[in-house]
Amino acid sequence: DVKVTQSSRYLVKRTGEKVFLECVQDMDHENMFWYRQDPGLGLRLIYFSYDVKMKEKGDIPEGYSVSREKKERFSLILESASTNQTSMYLCASSPTVTYGYTFGSGTRLTVV
């Protein structure tokens, strides 16, 4: 089975900190995605990557950046964490743009 692993299940960070969320997939998928999930808003796309070192902004990229130095790893960076970035963050990967995604279990981030 394809596995998408997010390094932390829960994180608590202080306002202004730089935060790294890590995601690793083990099936050589080209595409990787970061979404945030908030009650009543569903999943909103932050950034995605369709190849190593390639990235594309999603619908809500402000306050975030990403890094994809290796095919299996896609990192989400909060440059200066703010309380409105408290959320569940979900990483996903897929082999093609139309194939269904495989999701990680999520990282629940609280910014205090």
Next chain:
Amino acid sequence: GEDVEQSLFLSVREGDSSVINCTYTDSSSTYLYWYKQEPGAGLQLLTYIFSNMDMKQDQRLTVLLNKKDKHLSLRIADTQTGDSAIYFCAEKDTGRRALTFGSGTRLQVQP
């Protein structure tokens, strides 16, 4: 832009059928998906349908697509307590490389 809408909550009794509805706005949608999220977990792909189909059945799951009305539904036959979860509708259109998700429908199954 793209928009995918779902009702937020559905409650059914165990053994009944559940029907979860979704509407989307983008007429260039190519694939439509249903995902399930159990408590504390990521999303799991349940099924998908290509936009030139109008129905797809997979065991207890039936997906119906009305392309004219841009309406997608997921029917779960003989709903069980293990089906309690949040169900997300998602669509892929030709103009985007990523899926657009709805807000999710929380299905509660009463014993």
